[in-house]
Amino acid sequence: QKEVEQNSGPLSVPEGAIASLNCTYSDRGSQSFFWYRQYSGKSPELIMFIYSNGDKEDGRFTAQLNKASQYVSLLIRDSQPSDSATYLCAVINDYKLSFGAGTTVTVRA
Amino acid sequence: KAGVTQTPRYLIKTRGQQVTLSCSPISGHRSVSWYQQTPGQGLQFLFEYFSETQRNKGNFPGRFSGRQFSNSRSEMNVSTLELGDSALYLCASSLGVPESNQPQHFGDGTRLSIL
Numbered sequence: 001q002k003e004v005e006q007n008s009g010p011l012s013v014p015e016g017a018i019a020s021l022n023c024t025y026s027d028r029g030s031q032s033f034f035w036y037r038q039y040s041g042k043s044p045e046l047i048m049f050i051y052s053n054g055d056k057e058d059g060r061f062t063a064q065l066n067k068a069s070q071y072v073s074l075l076i077r078d079s080q081p082s083d084s085a086t087y088l089c090a091v092i093n094d095y096k097l098s099f100g101a102g103t104t105v106t107v108r109a
Numbered sequence: 110k111a112g113v114t115q116t117p118r119y120l121i122k123t124r125g126q127q128v129t130l131s132c133s134p135i136s137g138h139r140s141v142s143w144y145q146q147t148p149g150q151g152l153q154f155l156f157e158y159f160s161e162t163q164r165n166k167g168n169f170p171g172r173f174s175g176r177q178f179s180n181s182r183s184e185m186n187v188s189t190l191e192l193g194d195s196a197l198y199l200c201a202s203s204l205g206v207p208e209s210n211q212p213q214h215f216g217d218g219t220r221l222s223i224l
Contacts (some may be wrong), residue, residue: 032210043199043215044152088152092210095140096165097201099152 001026006089006100014108019076021103023089026070033065033072036088038102044088048074079107111136113202113216121222127188130219134181139140139209141183142213143175146197155198158183159205187221195223 025033032051036044050056050063052074062075065090076083084107089100114132114133117206122128134141154167158177181202187194197220201213 034212036215043197043218044171046212046214049212070120092213094165095142095157095205095210096154096167097144097152097213098154101151 002100003089003098004089004100006087006103008101008103008106010104010106012106012108013079014077015081017079019079019083019105019107021074021076021087021089021105023072023074024099025069025072025089025091025098026091027091027093028070029065030067030091032092033063034090034092034097035063036090036099038086040085040089043046069080076105079105081107081109083107090104113200113214114204115198115200115216115219118217119220119222121224122190123224124190124192126190127186128190128221129184129186130198130200130221132183132185132202132216134183134200134202135214137211138202138204138214139181140211140213141177141181142201143183143185144199144201145169145196146199146218147195155185164212190223192223194221196221 008048013019035048038044048063060077064073086102088102091099140159142157156166177183197218199218201215203211203213
């Protein structure tokens with residue numbers, strides 16, 4: 001079983017719509033969760049982190065965490081063409097970030 | 110505040126050679142981690158250093174090694190290069206306070222090509 005799994009993409013959404021990205025993790029003891037955005041040919045950029053159950057909002061992004069279900073998600077509201085990228089879910093344990101394979105999002109104008 | 114700086118940005122080597130990559134963390138960050146990114150395997154953890162001590166290591170052969178200096182700058186070395194070592198090598202830094210899993214911020218990476 002992979003440590004972090006993301007819903008397979010690619011995900012195509014129209015401009016202005018909500019993009020929903022999902023992620024599950026295997027280590028029940030995990031405490032810290034991150035979402036990174038990676039544009040083609042660039043390095044990952046941290047966009048959200050969440051430590052507690054519930055929702056965390058930052059601008060158009062909302063991260064949701066459910067530790068009982070070992071599930072973390074990212075919602076992108078009012079999607080823009082500039083949101084087209086690969087989104088990586090990551091979990092940290094013992095100073096090591098474990099990444100999912102990523103979900104590629106394309107926002108159609 | 111300057112971000113994570115990695116040098117060089119691009120490197121071409123041949124099989125059997127060795128290579129050293131450098132990383133300067135964000136000012137004040139004491140933890141430096143290294144990752145390898147390939148199309149087939151995705152992002153994989155190599156190792157993490159804090160205060161010149163390796164705190165965790167990924168599942169890579171002993172050809173991959175690293176170190177951290179007293180100013181928190183880090184280097185990683187790959188010896189006896191193989192074709193499969195062609196990848197984007199990413200360095201990330203964080204505050205690294207013990208017992209705290211702080212967010213990690215990535216540099217632009219070093220793209221290593223093995224001929």
